[in-house]
Amino acid sequence: MTIPTAVADRMERIAPRLYWWHVQDDRIGGAQSDSYALDTGRGVIFVDPLPITHRGADRFPSVAFVFLTTAGHQRASWRYRMELGARIWAPRESVGLIGEPDRRFIEQTPFPNDFRAVFTPGRGLSHYAFLRSGDPSILFVGDLVTRRDAHSPLQLPAGAGEERPAVSRRSVERLLTLDFDLLCLSHGGMIDDDPRGALRELLERGV
16 A cells, blocks of 8 residues: 555654554545554654654654554555664565565564564454553554544444454454553554453444
């Protein structure tokens, strides 16, 4: 997928060491797309990073890693490799990448800085969530579940529920076996108020 033309102009701190930025994404009809940065104390990690102005990102003069949940979330990753020195990690089966990532991973690949990849097929068969242990513990879920805005319930992304509903639901069920405090969506922002309950409610609605 192409890089969005919309560019964020600021990051917001939304939890200890966790930052968020977003755009109204012209590639998906102006819906919200979200990105995250985590300052681990041992390097900054971008997850599915969207374009942001230099002024908006000036708190981070360098970035250790970019982690991609799926090939469709390359976004501005290659810019950050060129400008900020980030090393890009992408799912092993990723196709259509602009360049060759520094590392291709599977679920069993050891990750730095207390991250762990969790295989979550459904919205594509090469899709991962990232669990970062700590206080708080954070789960980045990519495109597996989304919501229209902060006041909307979670849903499976358009098409995923029709194409692979059983696979998607099993991946959501798997997330509920993990221990996390914050749920970070690539479309719909962060959920910090009972994120596990939000996932259970999605399954109970049967969508």
